[in-house]
Amino acid sequence: MAFLASFFWGWLLGSLLLGLAMGWISIVQHGEGVSKKWKRWLAALAVVLVAAAASRLIPGRFGYWLDLGLIMFALYLCGCAAGSWLRDWVVSRSAPAA
Amino acid sequence: MHGLFRWSGKWWPGVIPLVILWGFAAWTSTVPLEADLAQRSTTALKDTVLDKRRIVVAGRDVTFAAEAFSEEGRLSAVASVEAVPGVRLVNDETRLVPEAKPFVWSAERDVVRVTLGGSSPLPSSKSKLMEAARAMLGGVEVSDRMNLARGAPQRFDAAALLLLDQIAKLKDGKITLSDNKVTLSGMARELGGREAIAAALKNLPEGYSVAANDVKAPPYIFQAYKDPVAVTLTLTGYVPDNNAHAALVAAAGRKFFSEKVVDNLKASVGAPSGFAAAVVPALGALSRLSTGTLVVSDREVKLSGDALYEAAATQIRAGLGKEFPQGWQFKPEISVKPTAAPVDPTVCQQLFTDLLGKARIRFESGKADIVADSAGLLDRLIETALRCPNANIEVVGHTDSDGEEGANQALSEKRAQAVTDYLVKAGLPANRFTSTGLGSTQPIAGNDTDQGKAQNRRIDFVVR
Numbered sequence: 001m002a003f004l005a006s007f008f009w010g011w012l013l014g015s016l017l018l019g020l021a022m023g024w025i026s027i028v029q030h031g032e033g034v035s036k037k038w039k040r041w042l043a044a045l046a047v048v049l050v051a052a053a054a055s056r057l058i059p060g061r062f063g064y065w066l067d068l069g070l071i072m073f074a075l076y077l078c079g080c081a082a083g084s085w086l087r088d089w090v091v092s093r094s095a096p097a098a
Numbered sequence: 099m100h101g102l103f104r105w106s107g108k109w110w111p112g113v114i115p116l117v118i119l120w121g122f123a124a125w126t127s128t129v130p131l132e133a134d135l136a137q138r139s140t141t142a143l144k145d146t147v148l149d150k151r152r153i154v155v156a157g158r159d160v161t162f163a164a165e166a167f168s169e170e171g172r173l174s175a176v177a178s179v180e181a182v183p184g185v186r187l188v189n190d191e192t193r194l195v196p197e198a199k200p201f202v203w204s205a206e207r208d209v210v211r212v213t214l215g216g217s218s219p220l221p222s223s224k225s226k227l228m229e230a231a232r233a234m235l236g237g238v239e240v241s242d243r244m245n246l247a248r249g250a251p252q253r254f255d256a257a258a259l260l261l262l263d264q265i266a267k268l269k270d271g272k273i274t275l276s277d278n279k280v281t282l283s284g285m286a287r288e289l290g291g292r293e294a295i296a297a298a299l300k301n302l303p304e305g306y307s308v309a310a311n312d313v314k315a316p317p318y319i320f321q322a323y324k325d326p327v328a329v330t331l332t333l334t335g336y337v338p339d340n341n342a343h344a345a346l347v348a349a350a351g352r353k354f355f356s357e358k359v360v361d362n363l364k365a366s367v368g369a370p371s372g373f374a375a376a377v378v379p380a381l382g383a384l385s386r387l388s389t390g391t392l393v394v395s396d397r398e399v400k401l402s403g404d405a406l407y408e409a410a411a412t413q414i415r416a417g418l419g420k421e422f423p424q425g426w427q428f429k430p431e432i433s434v435k436p437t438a439a440p441v442d443p444t445v446c447q448q449l450f451t452d453l454l455g456k457a458r459i460r461f462e463s464g465k466a467d468i469v470a471d472s473a474g475l476l477d478r479l480i481e482t483a484l485r486c487p488n489a490n491i492e493v494v495g496h497t498d499s500d501g502e503e504g505a506n507q508a509l510s511e512k513r514a515q516a517v518t519d520y521l522v523k524a525g526l527p528a529n530r531f532t533s534t535g536l537g538s539t540q541p542i543a544g545n546d547t548d549q550g551k552a553q554n555r556r557i558d559f560v561v562r
Binding site: 007008011014015018019021022023026027029031033034035039056059060061062063064065067068069072073076077080081084085088 | 187
């Protein structure tokens with residue numbers, strides 16, 4: 001992992017920034033989110049994919065692409081979480097003044 | 099935390115650009131990543147001795163195929179590749195180099211090249227043998243047909259290097275090392291080479307032995323060429339030692355009275371037994387030819403050329419083989435020189451005088467037995483007599499003044515008769531010849547020196 005991070009830090013940083021932006025936007029975005037049921041299915045899918053990657057079931061290039069995708073997705077999620085939390089913090093600080 | 103869970107429902111739109119980003123990342127990074135891993139894996143194996151190494155990288159998975167020379171080497175090579183950062187899986191397709199039983203290595207030499215074949219235990223010993231072969235063999239092409247195999251006997255390199263040294267001494271042949279048994283065949287490059295190889299094989303490393311040594315010595319060649327144009331007798335090839343050398347050159351000098359002897363002989367071991375006993379009479383036969391070549395190869399004597407007349411050809415063909423020691427073969431290829439144009443008796447006399455001026459017919463001391471060395475001279479006298487068929491010839495014997503006059507007279511008559519008999523035996527009509535003995539009454543030189551006496555002991559041909 002450390003090797004991959006050093007090799008592709010650009011793409012990983014891109015995912016993280018994308019996540020930050022998406023998290024920042026999502027706080028003030030109107031409209032429907034993903035339903036609970038869907039979240040469960042997606043979470044299950046993520047678990048299956050992580051398990052497949054961890055057990056190194058998928059060989060060759062597909063295995064590498066899966067690893068790459070999962071790392072980028074994980075950083076995206078981290079970015080989203082950080083972005084949402086930051087935006088929420090900013091919004092809640094400015095709300096009493098308004 | 100609850101907030102995060104609530105907000106996460108709205109994070110999905112970003113997944114679309116993320117997927118695009120992922121696609122780009124996969125598109126651009128896969129090939130460089132594979133190249134980088136392949137190069138790192140190769141570097142990790144730099145110090146490991148392997149054969150037929152193949153590294154194929156797909157994504158982060160390395161397919162590693164190679165042949166290792168030991169189980170420990172194989173495991174450590176796989177571990178080295180597994181330890182390369184970034185490698186996810188190693189598909190281990192390594193195996194051990196096949197074991198050769200028996201472990202056979204060979205070096206074969208033919209006209210143009212030396213081929214190293216069979217098995218070699220390690221790439222390093224293989225290249226060492228190739229290098230040594232190139233160094234030892236000078237400009238000869240060395241071809242590498244060696245495989246790698248396990249199961250070499252101990253001290254293989256030392257044994258193989260010693261055997262390579264022996265292949266340099268062969269003209270052609272093959273040396274095979276099967277486990278620790280050595281087999282040799284072929285022909286040594288030089289006389290004495292076979293003995294040198296046998297001596298060198300005593301230095302084989304401990305445990306090695308010679309199963310068969312069929313190296314043959316090259317033929318022991320002696321050649322003599324009588325050139326009637328240059329009036330030379332050229333001797334080439336080998337003689338057993340310096341004594342035999344001197345004796346042969348002296349014999350050639352006696353038998354070839356008018357030719358200059360060109361001596362290119364070399365002394366060498368390995369002569370067949372009875373060498374001098376066969377070569378001396380063969381030289382005598384050559385001296386009777388007008389032009390000819392004598393080739394003695396081991397125990398085979400080949401004499402080719404032109405005899406001066408038919409009876410001489412028949413005598414040489416039939417007679418020479420009988421004079422050889424046991425086991426020697428004679429292959430005559432004798433033809434007869436075309437008869438020279440007839441001349442009148444005066445010219446004949448001149449020719450006799452010229453011939454007898456160059457050399458004398460020689461006899462055993464105090465006897466009337468013609469010595470074999472005079473056969474060449476007598477053949478030329480007979481050839482001349484055949485050119486003047488109408489001339490009658492008086493064969494006159496002379497002696498020096500030593501001894502009693504009566505005895506000298508009798509000896510000179512007997513010697514003149516012996517020569518006449520020789521001529522008649524060669525096919526000349528007996529009625530053309532008379533033999534006379536004059537004892538010591540007509541000296542041509544002083545009888546007070548050995549040289550003068552030698553000149554006085556003579557046979558003259560007088561055309562009547």
